[in-house]
Amino acid sequence: MKKLTLLSIFAFLTFQAVAQEAYYLANEGVMVTDGETKILFDPLYPESYGQYLLVPDEVRNAIFAGEAPFDDIDAVFVSHFHGDHFSAEDSLALLQAQSNVALYAPQQAVLGMRTIATDEQESVFDRVHAVSLQYKDAPVTLRMDNLLVEAVRIPHSGWPTGRVDVENIVWRVTLNDNTTVVHMGDADPNDVHFALNPEYWGRVTPNAAFPPYWFFASDAGQGILENRVGARRNVGVHVPVQIPGSPMARPIELRSADLFTRPGETRSLE
Numbered sequence: 001m002k003k004l005t006l007l008s009i010f011a012f013l014t015f016q017a018v019a020q021e022a023y024y025l026a027n028e029g030v031m032v033t034d035g036e037t038k039i040l041f042d043p044l045y046p047e048s049y050g051q052y053l054l055v056p057d058e059v060r061n062a063i064f065a066g067e068a069p070f071d072d073i074d075a076v077f078v079s080h081f082h083g084d085h086f087s088a089e090d091s092l093a094l095l096q097a098q099s100n101v102a103l104y105a106p107q108q109a110v111l112g113m114r115t116i117a118t119d120e121q122e123s124v125f126d127r128v129h130a131v132s133l134q135y136k137d138a139p140v141t142l143r144m145d146n147l148l149v150e151a152v153r154i155p156h157s158g159w160p161t162g163r164v165d166v167e168n169i170v171w172r173v174t175l176n177d178n179t180t181v182v183h184m185g186d187a188d189p190n191d192v193h194f195a196l197n198p199e200y201w202g203r204v205t206p207n208a209a210f211p212p213y214w215f216f217a218s219d220a221g222q223g224i225l226e227n228r229v230g231a232r233r234n235v236g237v238h239v240p241v242q243i244p245g246s247p248m249a250r251p252i253e254l255r256s257a258d259l260f261t262r263p264g265e266t267r268s269l270e
Ligand SMILES: [Zn+2]
Pocket: 080, 082, 156, 186
């Protein structure tokens, strides 16, 4: 009986200690943790375009090597096939190096990987899940052990005249039926895209959303975060290096926004 009580206390303490956290890599790269479950968004990319932070070398190396805190990653999510979000070469290399990692990406990015994959890399595609979505298609749902994966195509910023061919995916991922996050890629901040699926957006209250910073700079973008995505907290990503970390030094429309600006920053998702 005494043993049972101690076990119960231990279980209780363990439950209390389940970490729900977002860890910033750089640009739109974020790791989300719920206890032992870990996912990465847009973690591997080669381009800064002179404006965005690259993932620090030691972080990149630890991801490939599977070293803490990047050990036992369950899945990687790619928002779209642009050089400041995705690398086909790196994605293939990571899947080869870490045999338990799954990858979710738009069809466009997966085709980019298939184009350059070597014969010995073919087997990694067993763990690659492509979503093939057109603008205005209904959201899709995929399931993996402890992940509920939902995806909808929201046009890249620049719509309706620019970059309309880019398959930009907004991922809504729930870890362990416990922590839900929304990663938006380079979504265009126009409510017409989100108004297509009001019940989809209204069904869940995410713990956090990671919108590109321009969502904070327009009424339409802020309205989407409040009325559609509906997360309990929003942490902006894709912040150019010239926008300072200190709120009072920022352009006025970004002063009240919570932004990820320094690699290694974390936010609690509880
Ligand atoms: Zn882009």
